[in-house]
Amino acid sequence: MSTLLSLHEAAGTFxxxxxxxxxxxxAEGKDNPRADFSDTxxxxxxxxxxxxxxxxxxxxxxxIWFERRVIGRMQQRPGPNRNGPFGLLQTLADGMKAMLxxxxxxxxxxxxVFTLAPLIxxxxxxxxxxxxxxxxxxxxxxxxxxxxxxxxxxxxxxxLAIAGIxxxxxxxxxxxxxxxxxxMGGLRSSAQxxxxxxxxxxxxxxxxxxxxxxxxxxxxxxxxxxxYIVPAFFSFFVYVxxxxxxTNRLPFDLAEGEGELTGxxxxxxxxxxxxxxxLGEYIxxxxxxxxxxxxxxxxxxxxxxxxxxxxxxxxxGWWGLLWFTIKLWMFMFVFxxxxxxxxxxxxxxxxxxxxxxxxxxxxGWVVLVAFFRGAQNGWFGDAALEIAGRRFPVSSLAIxxxxxxxxxxxxxxWDNRAMAREAAANETAPEEIxxxxxxxxxxxxxxxRLRETARVGAPALPEADPVTERPSGPAVFDFTDxxxxxx
Amino acid sequence: xxxxGEAILFWxxxxxxxxxxxxxxFARKAVHAALGMALTMIVLGVFYLAQGADFLGVIxxxxxxxxxxxxxxxVVMLVGVDSSDSIVETLKGQRAATVVLSLGLGVLLAxxxxxxxxxxxxxxxxxxxxxxxxxxxxxxxxxxxxxxxVFEATSALLITAALAAMVLAHRERLGSRPSQRAWSERxxxxxxxxxxxxxxxxxxxxxxxxxxxxxxxxxxxELSVSRVLxxxxxxxxxxxxxxxxxxxxxxxxxxxxxxxxxxxxRA
Numbered sequence: 155m156s157t158l159l160s161l162h163e164a165a166g167t168f169x170x171x172x173x174x175x176x177x178x179x180x181a182e183g184k185d186n187p188r189a190d191f192s193d194t195x196x197x198x199x200x201x202x203x204x205x206x207x208x209x210x211x212x213x214x215x216x217x218i219w220f221e222r223r224v225i226g227r228m229q230q231r232p233g234p235n236r237n238g239p240f241g242l243l244q245t246l247a248d249g250m251k252a253m254l255x256x257x258x259x260x261x262x263x264x265x266x267v268f269t270l271a272p273l274i275x276x277x278x279x280x281x282x283x284x285x286x287x288x289x290x291x292x293x294x295x296x297x298x299x300x301x302x303x304x305x306x307x308x309x310x311x312x313x314l315a316i317a318g319i320x321x322x323x324x325x326x327x328x329x330x331x332x333x334x335x336x337x338m339g340g341l342r343s344s345a346q347x348x349x350x351x352x353x354x355x356x357x358x359x360x361x362x363x364x365x366x367x368x369x370x371x372x373x374x375x376x377x378x379x380x381x382y383i384v385p386a387f388f389s390f391f392v393y394v395x396x397x398x399x400x401t402n403r404l405p406f407d408l409a410e411g412e413g414e415l416t417g418x419x420x421x422x423x424x425x426x427x428x429x430x431x432x433l434g435e436y437i438x439x440x441x442x443x444x445x446x447x448x449x450x451x452x453x454x455x456x457x458x459x460x461x462x463x464x465x466x467x468x469x470x471g472w473w474g475l476l477w478f479t480i481k482l483w484m485f486m487f488v489f490x491x492x493x494x495x496x497x498x499x500x501x502x503x504x505x506x507x508x509x510x511x512x513x514x515x516x517x518g519w520v521v522l523v524a525f526f527r528g529a530q531n532g533w534f535g536d537a538a539l540e541i542a543g544r545r546f547p548v549s550s551l552a553i554x555x556x557x558x559x560x561x562x563x564x565x566x567x568w569d570n571r572a573m574a575r576e577a578a579a580n581e582t583a584p585e586e587i588x589x590x591x592x593x594x595x596x597x598x599x600x601x602x603r604l605r606e607t608a609r610v611g612a613p614a615l616p617e618a619d620p621v622t623e624r625p626s627g628p629a630v631f632d633f634t635d636x637x638x639x640x641x
Numbered sequence: 642x643x644x645x646g647e648a649i650l651f652w653x654x655x656x657x658x659x660x661x662x663x664x665x666x667f668a669r670k671a672v673h674a675a676l677g678m679a680l681t682m683i684v685l686g687v688f689y690l691a692q693g694a695d696f697l698g699v700i701x702x703x704x705x706x707x708x709x710x711x712x713x714x715x716v717v718m719l720v721g722v723d724s725s726d727s728i729v730e731t732l733k734g735q736r737a738a739t740v741v742l743s744l745g746l747g748v749l750l751a752x753x754x755x756x757x758x759x760x761x762x763x764x765x766x767x768x769x770x771x772x773x774x775x776x777x778x779x780x781x782x783x784x785x786x787x788x789x790x791v792f793e794a795t796s797a798l799l800i801t802a803a804l805a806a807m808v809l810a811h812r813e814r815l816g817s818r819p820s821q822r823a824w825s826e827r828x829x830x831x832x833x834x835x836x837x838x839x840x841x842x843x844x845x846x847x848x849x850x851x852x853x854x855x856x857x858x859x860x861x862x863e864l865s866v867s868r869v870l871x872x873x874x875x876x877x878x879x880x881x882x883x884x885x886x887x888x889x890x891x892x893x894x895x896x897x898x899x900x901x902x903x904x905x906x907r908a
Contacts, residue, residue: 185775267672307776308699315699318707319683325711329672329718341718348711368777 187305189371194299202303206283214436218245221490228494249429257425262332271330272427275323275434282316282441285309285370289454289474300371309370313445314355321347324419331422339418342501343402343409349505350399353512357392360523361449374453381452388519390450392512397442401435403489405496406504443485447478454478526550650691658684671717679710693767695776839865851877
């Protein structure tokens with residue numbers, strides 16, 4: 155009874171102190187967006203929505219052309235170059251063709267859901283972009299307004315939630331087509347997107363911990379001194395992998411594996427309804443890339459060198475749009491590059507990688523980052539080292555040292571094991587072998603001698619007569635001028 | 642009273658939520674019912690957002706619509722549930738118990754909602770709290786501060802339940818699974834179907850898996866069709882394709898006979 159009581163007391167004091175700590179943390183108040191929408195009338199929001207919509211559509215037209223040209227260059231062929239300057243209008247022509255094609259609905263399809271699915275995909279992909287800051291504060295029609303449609307304390311979660319709804323388009327398309335290939339493709343891609351969304355959300359947690367906020371404007375604002383790609387490098391690594399998995403792009407486009415599933419979930423789709431899926435895929439690419447830019451690469455902020463010029467001149471106003479677009483297109487290039495160079499992975503390997511490596515590793519990383527943040531708040535003592543104007547708490551450095559030692563020990567153990575395994579696999583063959591040992595004649599490996607005593611098992615071959623005459627007539631192939639005659 | 646924008650939002654979305662839940666109850670196909678439920682949950686999430694409960698709203702959409710309903714949809718699609726499934730009750734007295742329990746829940750809800758007093762514009766209070774501390778920090782303070790033990794106990798309960806489900810549903814494999822090599826060896830030892838089972842399909846015209854292959858004497862080979870299809874009574878019939886082939890053969894031979902006859906006439 156007394157132990158129970160003391161446990162209860164301990165619990166009470168713990169929750170008291172925890173409550174206190176949390177209250178002080180909460181009072182720091184970085185939750186709410188930094189962006190100030192007070193000078194933004196409702197019609198300006200509509201204008202901004204229109205601008206973002208057009209920006210995305212034009213970017214999609216450009217990126218399809220870009221992808222085909224870059225992959226063409228990687229495969230040493232020109233790519234589309236006929237319509238318009240440099241083939242820029244090719245996508246427009248393809249889009250017109252898609253619109254004018256016959257729109258089929260399979261006989262066994264569920265008509266309502268079959269139409270609903272592409273609509274979900276094509277509309278949901280745009281919504282996520284609403285919270286992405288394309289630039290800082292700009293002046294538009296005489297108002298000072300942040301160049302993003304909206305922001306909220308849960309902005310980044312909002313993107314993930316919208317992506318979760320977007321998956322319905324894929325699943326429902328697979329189900330409503332009423333045939334096995336789309337069903338399999340739909341199940342595959344939704345399973346893939348859901349499992350990779352877990353790892354994606356976990357990788358973003360490190361950024362939330364560092365910035366203390368989930369509002370995009372706060373996250374961009376708090377990357378003024380150092381972009382989060384540096385302290386949260388592992389998160390960036392995981393995010394880039396998961397963003398490829400999330401958008402169903404090569405090497406993770408298992409839902410569309412042509413060899414196995416014809417076209418995956420959109421096998422039965424054609425015309426505009428297929429074009430909607432196509433549009434959705436590309437805009438989703440832009441959304442995840444924009445999120446990566448915002449979370450890890452400082453959003454619309456100028457790169458470090460340029461940001462210092464003329465007292466931050468290039469970090470103001472509309473310049474942000476330029477930096478943002480450049481960073482966005484860097485990710486687009488990576489998408490294309492991956493598609494041009496990697497083959498498709500196998501589905502079970504892909505899922506194993508997601509569940510057994512990415513998720514646990516990211517969980518461990520998040521715990522580590524939480525320790526660093528706690529050390530920064532001085533929860534593990536105030537001792538700190540000053541290096542290059544930055545303050546590093548001793549406890550953080552100790553953890554880094556521990557992890558490094560652990561990694562070294564693990565590497566040493568791993569290497570030893572691999573070497574032992576290799577030695578076991580490549581045992582050196584004996585120098586002399588008995589070619590008839592197993593009952594079958596076995597030729598010697600290079601460098602091996604045949605055992606001479608092995609006559610017992612083999613019948614003696616009749617001795618061939620030595621060749622004494624050279625064949626008469628002119629020798630067609632005369633190699634004898636350099637070699638001594640063989641007899 | 643709520644502001645104009647919020648009232649419009651409510652009157653547009655509330656009928657959608659009601660329609661979604663009615664669809665859940667009355668839809669014939671299980672997938673349509675699941676869709677109705679997803680719609681209701683999304684609309685509820687939007688309501689939470691409009692009320693100033695940002696975190697709750699977005700988590701409602703994220704977790705319930707994005708994960709839970711998706712799992713439902715998965716199972717429904719994989720298993721292929723439809724209205725033709727048996728609705729015989731496996732638990733006796735289930736309906737009566739359901740009626741009693743839902744009535745009880747209704748009374749409880751009515752009692753709790755009836756005691757809520759709406760004064761001092763509570764929505765404004767939420768907005769004031771949000772502006773002061775931030776919505777997420779506020780929720781975090783409650784979950785990891787005042788209610789931390791309740792929260793931890795709930796999570797322990799959920800994890801236990803998930804583990805229990807896994808243990809109950811998991812079946813240990815007694816031996817190792819036969820590999821391709823093992824199968825091949827077994828086939829060779831038994832001496833039957835050495836080259837594997839015959840593949841289904843008749844000619845290039847119809848190679849569906851439900852059509853049995855034809856043996857050299859023209860009879861269908863039962864071995865070529867999956868036993869699952871046989872059990873479901875979904876095996877197709879090769880007769881139409883064979884008939885069509887015979888028809889063509891007849892035409893060809895007739896034409897040839899006519900040509901031969903014509904040649905002989907000319908000669």
